[in-house]
Every structure is written in C-alpha cells, then in structure tokens.
C-alpha cells in the first residue's frame with residue numbers, strides 16, 4: 422500500500438513544487454524543470470533514437486564492468502576465504518588500494534585505456550571490485566563453525582563443506598555484495614562518462630549542462646534511477662531465493 | 671554396528687585472554703561397544719567439551735580418544751552428533767536436514783526420502799517435513815537434530831542434552847523411543863543430561879563428573895532390566911543415590 426503510493430506521491434510533490442514555482446517565481450523557473458518539460462525532452466530524444474543509444478551504451482558499460490568485477494570478487498574472495506596464503510598475499514594490497522578514492526585514478530584510466538569503451542569498463546570494474554570483494558570475503562569467512570561441524574560429523578568432505586554449507590550459508594551475503602557493487606557501478610558510470618565520452622547517460626547529462634538544458638539533466642538522472650531500481654529488483658528477487666528458509670520470519 | 675570408545679588421560683585447557691582455563695582434567699574411560707553411557711555433572715564442568723573432543727572437533731590438550739583402537743583425528747560419519755544448540759541448516763527444510771547425511775553418502779533420492787520419512791515419523795514430526803527450521807519451536811528443532819543424526823546410521827552417537835528443550839511428556843516418549851532403538855540397534859551412545867531420572871532410565875552406566883575442571887567422580891552401573899519401570903524401588907534407589915552425589919558437587923560449585 423505504502424509502497425505503491427510512494428512514487429506517485431513523490432511525482433505529485435515534484436509537480437507541485439515546480440509548477441508552483443512557475444506561478445510564484447520564487448526562483449528562475451528555467452532552473453526547476455517541470456515533469457512536463459522532462460517528458461517533452463524525453464520524447465524528443467527518444468524520437469531521434471539518441472536516447473535508446475545512450476541507455477544501451479551506459480547499460481553495456483555498467484554490465485560489462487560490474488560483471489568483470491563480480492567474477493573477480495567471487496574468485497578472489499573464494500581463494501582468500503579457503504586458502505590462507507592467498508589471504509596473506511591479497512589482503513594487504515586490497516587494504517592499501519581500497520581507501521584511495523577511485524576517482525583519483527580516473528584520469529590515469531583515460532590515459533591508459535583511451536577515451537573509448539575500455540577505459541569506462543575498466544574504471545567501473547576497478548571501483549566496484551573492492552566493496553564486493555570485501556563483502557564476499559566477509560560472508561564466506563563468517564560461516565558459523567557449528568554448521569561446518571554438523572556437516573563434517575555427517576560425513577562431509579572438504580568439497581561437500583564448500584558446496585553444501587559454505588556457499589549456501591554465505592549466499593545471502595554474496596547477493597548483498599552484488600547489490601552494493603551494482604549500486605556503485607551506476608554511481609561511477611556518470612563520473613566516467615563526464616570525463617570524456619561520445620555517448621551514454623553521463624554524456625547526456627553533461628550535454629544538458631553544457632547547453633543549459635536542466636530538463637535533460639533531470640531526465641538523465643531519472644533514467645539512471647529507473648535502471649538502478651530495475652536491476653536492484655532483480656537482485657532482491659535473487660536474494661529472496663538465496664535466503665530460502667531464512668526469508669520466512 | 672557398534673564400536674568401542676576409549677578416552678585415555680584426556681586433559682583440555684582453554685586459553686582465555688592469556689589465562690589457562692582448565693575444562694577437563696585427566697578423564698580416562700572406556701565406553702563399551704553397544705553401551706549407553708550417561709554423563710552427569712554441574713553446568714560448566716566440561717561435558718560438552720568432552721563430547722567435542724570425542725567428536726573430533728577439538729583436539730585434547732593431552733591424552734587421546736580411540737575408536738575401535740584407532741585414534742580420533744577429526745570428525746567422521748561413524749560418530750553422529752546431536753548438538754546442545756541443535757545446529758540445523760537454516761536454508762534446508764526439515765526433511766532435507768534429515769536427508770543430509772544419506773545424500774552425502776550418495777544414496778539415491780528415493781531412498782533418502784524414505785529414510786527421512788522414517789526418522790521424522792519416529793520423532794513425531796511427519797507433518798512438519800516441508801517446514802524450515804525458523805518455523806519450528808525449540809523442542810521441534812531438537813527432535814529434527816536427533817532424527818538427522820540417527821538417519822545417518824552412525825555406530826556411535828554423541829548426544830548433548832538432546833531432550834533438554836522438551837516438555838516432560840514428549841521427553842518421556844523420546845526416552846522410550848531411544849531405549850527401544852537401543853535394544854534393537856545397540857549403538858554406542860554418550861548421552862549428556864542434567865536429569866538424573868533420565869540417566870537412570872536410559873543408561874547402562876552413569877558417569878558423574880566433578881565440578882570444573884571436570885574429572886570423573888564416580889561411575890554407577892545401572893543393573894536394571896532393559897525395559898525399565900520408573901516406579902520400581904530399585905529405580906528410585908539409584909535415583910536418590912546419584913542425586914545425593916550430584917547435589918554435593920553442585921553445592922561445591924557455589925562455595
């Protein structure tokens with residue numbers, strides 16, 4: 422009930438503020454685009470096909486960068502959780518790089534990988550890797566030792582323990598890690614595309630700024646929100662499945 | 671189908687904040703093949719620690735455990751465990767929990783299901799087979815844990831207060847069930863309990879441990895017929911004799 426009303430209520434609030442501002446001129450109406458103006462820009466850009474291209478380009482970069490980072494975080498997380506020497510080797514490096522804001526490296530990514538796809542994908546992958554790696558490793562290492570004992574006394578081998586206890590026990594935490602990583606991917610794609618791109622939602626927003634078109638900026642932001650909540654919905658469904666019996670409360 | 675368990679000079683000391691905290695001190699004991707041995711003793715005297723060592727979860731500080739002459743180096747399916755805290759797999763249903771062992775052995779799905787059904791029936795949980803552990807009461811979880819351990823047909827069963835969370839009626843039903851299984855299957859069972867009545871009803875021998883660090887205070891051999899009558903005069907005699915001894919120990923904990 423509250424869920425279904427929240428979005429319409431927000432839309433109504435936006436409309437009230439912007440149309441109210443237009444009537445009362447509290448601030449320059451050009452700075453506060455109305456839902457109507459945003460819809461008009463959306464239709465215009467959808468017509469000439471550039472909107473679909475921007476959405477596709479950005480989604481492609483997000484999916485590729487996030488996917489690479491997720492695979493790397495899972496593989497390294499497993500190695501670190503299961504094999505102590507790997508942990509000793511990887512952890513200090515990760516803990517050194519992790520606190521450095523990835524934006525500090527963005528110019529380097531552009532120098533190394535050029536202005537094309539590679540630099541964006543690499544940058545997203547680099548940025549989202551760290552939080553996912555940390556969360557994946559923590560959820561693998563925090564599996565209750567009693568569960569491992571219970572399985573071992575039922576005859577589980579090391580392989581069985583991994584497949585039938587560690588992974589199912591850690592799965593909810595792993596899905597949360599993916600959700601965090603994906604949220605961050607949407608966050609950084611804009612930054613990466615600001616720095617130099619010929620297409621994408623970040624580029625669209627930048628254009629909005631350069632050509633002073635606030636409606637276009639708002640539209641770009643809203644589309645990122647839609648994209649993010651669609652994928653988040655997917656991951657939440659996955660999380661519910663991963664929780665299995667634990668979801669019932 | 672049963673095995674002999676020998677405890678040889680077991681010592682266990684935990685390191686707590688740099689201090690040595692002794693939990694077991696020189697426990698030597700032979701559990702005969704097919705025997706049901708009850709462990710009694712004040713809270714904190716090391717009963718769970720002893721079971722953990724026999725299960726292979728904890729190495730003893732000194733001494734060793736032999737199963738049919740072979741030293742224990744880790745956990746194994748021939749030693750089933752019923753944990754004091756149940757420890758069910760929360761992502762599996764009740765039936766899947768009970769099937770866990772047989773599945774690991776590679777038994778066909780059909781057979782696993784039949785085994786689970788049989789043991790769930792035994793503990794009175796047939797209607798709850800499809801539920802998840804979070805949906806069960808404490809006593810129900812405890813019964814699933816018992817079914818899960820027995821379904822794997824271990825020759826040795828280590829039970830840590832397995833009936834502790836049950837009401838008196840269910841408890842008696844399961845005691846009778848266990849004693850019936852035991853008359854047929856003659857497993858080697860180490861059974862921790864705080865109930866002296868339960869110990870006298872089930873045990874071939876009752877071992878009373880001292881207050882921490884646990885050492886053996888006394889061993890009673892219960893010479894009663896296999897099907898026991900809780901109201902027989904001999905039953906009551908054992909009960910009061912052991913009660914006196916345990917009270918002494920519990921009183922000393924509070925000195």
Ligand SMILES: Nc1ncnc2c1ncn2[C@@H]1O[C@H](COP(=O)(O)OP(=O)(O)OP(=O)(O)O)[C@@H](O)[C@H]1O
Nearest residue numbers: 684686691693712713714715716717718719720882
């Ligand atoms: N992992 C551990 N680390 C440190 N001390 C421990 C650990 N496990 C147990 N102990 C200590 O060892 C002693 C024996 O504990 P144990 O759990 O074996 O007692 P218990 O006889 O099973 O008690 P209860 O009847 O309450 O279950 C206690 O003093 C406890 O604090």
Ligand SMILES: [Mg+2]
Nearest residue numbers: 717718754830
């Ligand atoms: Mg205990």
